[in-house]
Amino acid sequence: MKPDIPWRWYLSGLFVMLVAPAMIYPILLAKVLCFVVFACAFNLLLGYTGLLSFGHAAFFGGGAYVAGWLLRDAGLPVLAAVGGATLFGALLGWAIGGLAIRRQGIYFAMITLAIAQLVYFVFHRASFTGGDDGMQGIPRGMVFGFDLADDLRLYFFVLAAAIAAFALIQRTIHSPFGQILQAIRENEPRAVSLGYDVDRYKLLVFVISAALSGLAGALKTVVFGFATLADSHWHTSGEVILMTLLGGVGTVLGPVIGAATVVVLHNELADKVGAMIDVFMGAIFIFCVLTFRRGIVGEGVALYKRMIGEKG
Amino acid sequence: MIDIFGVPLPALLGQLLLGLVNGSFYALLSLGLAIIFGMLHIINFAHGAMYMMGAMFAWLLLDRLAIGYWPALFIAPLIVGVFGIGIERLLLRRIARLDPLYGLLLTFGVALVIGGLFRTLFGVGGQPYSIPPELSGAFDLGFMMLPKYRAWVIVSSLTVCLAAWYLIEKTRLGAFLRAATENPALTQALGINVPIMVMLTFGIGVGIAAFAGVLAAPTAQVSPLMSQNIIVVFAVVVIGGMGSIIGSVLTGLLLGVVEGLTKVFLPEASAVVVFVIMVGVLLLRPAGLFGRSK
Numbered sequence: 001m002k003p004d005i006p007w008r009w010y011l012s013g014l015f016v017m018l019v020a021p022a023m024i025y026p027i028l029l030a031k032v033l034c035f036v037v038f039a040c041a042f043n044l045l046l047g048y049t050g051l052l053s054f055g056h057a058a059f060f061g062g063g064a065y066v067a068g069w070l071l072r073d074a075g076l077p078v079l080a081a082v083g084g085a086t087l088f089g090a091l092l093g094w095a096i097g098g099l100a101i102r103r104q105g106i107y108f109a110m111i112t113l114a115i116a117q118l119v120y121f122v123f124h125r126a127s128f129t130g131g132d133d134g135m136q137g138i139p140r141g142m143v144f145g146f147d148l149a150d151d152l153r154l155y156f157f158v159l160a161a162a163i164a165a166f167a168l169i170q171r172t173i174h175s176p177f178g179q180i181l182q183a184i185r186e187n188e189p190r191a192v193s194l195g196y197d198v199d200r201y202k203l204l205v206f207v208i209s210a211a212l213s214g215l216a217g218a219l220k221t222v223v224f225g226f227a228t229l230a231d232s233h234w235h236t237s238g239e240v241i242l243m244t245l246l247g248g249v250g251t252v253l254g255p256v257i258g259a260a261t262v263v264v265l266h267n268e269l270a271d272k273v274g275a276m277i278d279v280f281m282g283a284i285f286i287f288c289v290l291t292f293r294r295g296i297v298g299e300g301v302a303l304y305k306r307m308i309g310e311k312g
Numbered sequence: 313m314i315d316i317f318g319v320p321l322p323a324l325l326g327q328l329l330l331g332l333v334n335g336s337f338y339a340l341l342s343l344g345l346a347i348i349f350g351m352l353h354i355i356n357f358a359h360g361a362m363y364m365m366g367a368m369f370a371w372l373l374l375d376r377l378a379i380g381y382w383p384a385l386f387i388a389p390l391i392v393g394v395f396g397i398g399i400e401r402l403l404l405r406r407i408a409r410l411d412p413l414y415g416l417l418l419t420f421g422v423a424l425v426i427g428g429l430f431r432t433l434f435g436v437g438g439q440p441y442s443i444p445p446e447l448s449g450a451f452d453l454g455f456m457m458l459p460k461y462r463a464w465v466i467v468s469s470l471t472v473c474l475a476a477w478y479l480i481e482k483t484r485l486g487a488f489l490r491a492a493t494e495n496p497a498l499t500q501a502l503g504i505n506v507p508i509m510v511m512l513t514f515g516i517g518v519g520i521a522a523f524a525g526v527l528a529a530p531t532a533q534v535s536p537l538m539s540q541n542i543i544v545v546f547a548v549v550v551i552g553g554m555g556s557i558i559g560s561v562l563t564g565l566l567l568g569v570v571e572g573l574t575k576v577f578l579p580e581a582s583a584v585v586v587f588v589i590m591v592g593v594l595l596l597r598p599a600g601l602f603g604r605s606k
Contacts, residue, residue, distance in 0.1 A: 052413050099591060102598040106355050106412050107550060111594065114547040118587035125580065234543065238420055245417065278428030285421025289414050290406055 005252060017159055026155035027223060032263045033162040034220040039243040039255035040169050041212035046241070047250030048173055049205050050185030054109045054237050055096065055116025056213050059089045061123065061232020063214030068135040068227040069128055078141035078148060082161065082218045089214020090207050092119070097206030101199055104188075113234060120232050134228035138221055148222070158219050165212050170252065172208060181205055213240075242281060245288045248295030257296050319576050325456045331572020332565065333462050333531065336469035339564030340524040341545040342552060343473055346560040347480065348517040350493050351510055352404065354415025355549075360542025361426040362518040365392050366525025368430060371439050371534040381444040381530070388526050393519030400514040405507070423539065430536035438533025465527050472523060473561045476516070480557060489513060547590045553603020563601060 020029055038060055045051045063085040070081035096119075100111045123129045130136070140148035148154045172178050180201055183191045192198050221227045230236065239262065247258020262281075269277050292299060341359060348356050356362075369388035373379040379387065399422060407414045442448075443461045451458040480486040491499040492509040500506045525538070532538070545564075552563030567586050574585040581588070593600065 052416070054416075099594050102594050103550075106416060109413065109416055110355060110546045110550055111590070113543060114550060114587055114590055117543045117547075118584050118591075121584045121587075125583075238424070241417065241420075275428050275431035278424045279432070280428075282421040282424030282426075282428060285424060286403065286418060289418040289421065290403065293410075293414070 014163075021152055021155050026151045028263075028267060030155045030158040030223045031220070031267075032260050033158045034216050034223060035240075035243060035259040035263050036256050037162050037165045037219065038213055038216035038240050039247070039259040040166060041209045041216065042240045043244045043249065043251075043255040044169055044172065044212075045205060045209040046244055047254070048178060048185060049181045049202065050188075051101075051202065051206070052109045052241075053100070053112040053206075053209075054234070054241070055100075055112030055114075055119075056210075056240050057232045057234060057236035058096065058116035058119040059092055059210040059213035060217040060220075060236055060240070061227070061229070062092050062119065063089045063217030064221045064227035064231045065123060065129050065135060065217075066214070067218030067221040068138045071141060071221070072135070072138045073128070078143055078157075078222060081141070082215065082222065085218030085221075086211050086215040089217070090211035092214070093207045093210020094203070097203050097210065101202045101206065113237065116232070116234065116237060120229070120234070123232055124229060129227070129229070132229065134226055135221075136226050138225045138227070140222055140225065154223060158223060161215065161219055165215060166256075168208075169212070172205075173252075177201070177204075238285075239281070242285055242288075244295075246284060246292075246295055248297030248299075249293075251295065251297040251301075254295050254297040261296070322456050324573075324576055327572045327576045328569060329456075329458070329462055329572075330575075331569040333465050333568070334571060335565035335568020336466050337524050337528060337564075338545055338548050338568050339473055339561040340469050340520055340527075341542070342548045342560040342564045343476060343557060344517040344520040344524075345545065345549050346552075346554045346557060347476070348514055349554045351489065351513040352400075352408070352415065353412045354404070354419065355412075355546070356514075356517065357416055357419040357542075358399070358423040358426060359419075359518065359521050359545070360539035361423045362392050362396065362521040363525040363528070363542065364430065364536055364539035365395070365426065366522030367441075367529040367534045367538055368434065368525075368536065369522070370526040370529045371441050374441065375439070381526075385523070385526050389519040389522040392522035392525075393515040396518035397511050397515040400511050404514070405510075408510075427536060427539055434536060436535055436537055438535040441529040441534050443530040461530060465531070469524070469527065470561075472520060473557075476520065477557050477561075544586050547586050551586075551590050551593045551600060553600020556602050559602025 017029075038056070042053070042056050045053055066088040067081045067085035070076045070084045071078060074081075076084070096112065096115050099115065100108050103111055124131055128135075140154060142148065143157055146153050146157075148157055173181075180191065180196055183194075183196070184198055184201060188198060217227075217231060220231070243258035243262045244255045245258070246261060247256065248254025265280070266277065269280065273280070288295065294302060341363060345356060345359055348354065348359075366388045369391055370381070370384040373384045373387060374381075403418055403422070404415060407418060447461045447464050449460055451460060451463070478486075480489055488499070488504050489509055489512075491502075492504065492506045496506050499509075528538070548564055548567050549560065551567065552560045554560065567589065570589065571582055571585055575582040578585075
């Protein structure tokens with residue numbers, strides 16, 4: 001068992017997030033938070049259950065579209081739209097997860113990838129998504145009487161949602177349910193032999209992960225006011241894997257740090273290097289798989305343990 | 313004029329033929345994926361990038377060095393095969409003992425790097441590549457016109473598939489390969505150089521992908537975006553199951569034809585039909601049509 005992160009860490013993290021918009025552009029911070037939610041949801045699946053989904057963009061992109069449609073065309077308030085998108089993510093996750101868990105390992109990855117591509121084509125053809133043009137001009141709306149048109153208010157709204165999602169994921173990991181997930185990750189046949197209906201646990205965690213990915217996509221729509229096909233493209237699925245891998249698979253803070261790093265890197269490089277951004281991302285992927293498999297957090301913890309002379 | 317469900321016969325046959333052409337590409341690509349998977353136990357995500365490189369090298373050979381289609385059919389797969397061997401030796405070998413999912417992630421990274429480099433160097437615009445004069449024109453079969461190039465694609469890819477099957481199932485080298493797949497440690501103990509077998513397998517697998525790329529060059533615009541089509545092939549592989557070479561070839565051809573027919577009867581579904589079939593197969597026979605469940 002890894003020791004839990006002390007409370008003062010969480011409090012200092014919260015403090016940093018509260019004062020951060022004084023120094024950093026709030027929209028960039030909000031974007032980071034959207035991907036933090038996405039990567040944490042993904043990590044619940046890969047890091048704590050050992051399931052590699054290559055199709056999480058379907059939930060992220062689906063959540064983005066549904067939130068946009070509910071806000072702009074159905075005229076619902078922002079909380080209802082975000083809730084609806086989360087529900088949509090859960091339902092889509094139930095459908096896709098139910099199919100994908102029929103196979104294991106590498107097949108699971110390919111099936112999620114292929115079904116996500118099917119979803120991508122559906123979004124491409126559907127009329128409500130706006131096809132190649134995307135969904136534009138989505139209003140931010142109001143929350144509890146606060147107008148989110150103000151960037152700072154928007155940031156705190158996204159922060160509150162991200163903290164709620166993060167807390168839910170922590171609760172899941174540390175619950176008895178989360179312990180069974182980790183047992184499945186460590187040794188699936190043994191979990192079966194202990195009498196657990198492994199498929200039901202896998203499906204439930206898949207649904208939770210998909211729902212929170214839908215939430216992340218919805219938040220992104222609220223922040224930027226548009227939803228596009230890029231959100232559900234397989235590139236986005238690859239990106240969330242990279243964030244988790246770079247930060248540290250199966251660690252609590254890994255996806256947070258990984259998402260922040262990748263988003264900031266994208267922000268800094270996208271305009272300057274064009275298509276070379278993919279070369280950088282690919283190189284980081286290769287580097288992580290070859291020599292940095294525990295990610296920033298995992299390697300950092302290992303280094304710290306070596307320095308204080310602890311074995312293991 | 314004969315109609316079938318309201319579709320004129322020549323149009324139907326034309327789409328059937330196009331389906332067979334696409335099916336030939338699916339067959340070549342899923343064959344390569346299957347033999348790589350058999351030996352290395354990884355899914356080569358960079359397979360689409362290798363296919364794209366085959367087509368791009370064919371175009372580059374013509375554009376920069378004035379080397380035509382026929383030599384390119386051999387040179388491009390050779391370059392890509394050697395490149396693949398380099399990837400296997402430098403990267404994949406280091407993670408051979410790890411969970412196969414790392415192989416998928418690593419080759420995904422390789423695919424991103426290759427795609428990004430080619431887009432940076434050559435842009436995303438399509439480059440025209442003309443059909444060689446020997447294969448332009450069409451045969452008149454009386455009931456339909458058969459473009460020579462389409463016939464050539466089908467015949468040559470089936471020949472390559474057959475050759476790969478013969479090499480693996482009927483030759484001495486193939487016996488070594490199969491032994492190394494079945495039990496690497498024991499095969500090594502018998503004095504067979506297993507690492508070289510692994511290297512050759514990967515080289516041949518990506519070489520076949522590059523061959524498919526050269527074949528595809530005159531049928532569409534050559535561009536770095538060609539690699540995107542690979543996801544359909546992953547679905548083909550899931551449908552067929554990676555159990556047998558013949559299985560993956562047959563599944564590839566069959567799905568190409570089904571896709572072609574969908575274009576006639578339900579055009580809006582043609583982009584998704586393979587994925588829908590995959591979902592159906594997963595519901596009815598999760599191990600795939602030719603797969604064995606483990």
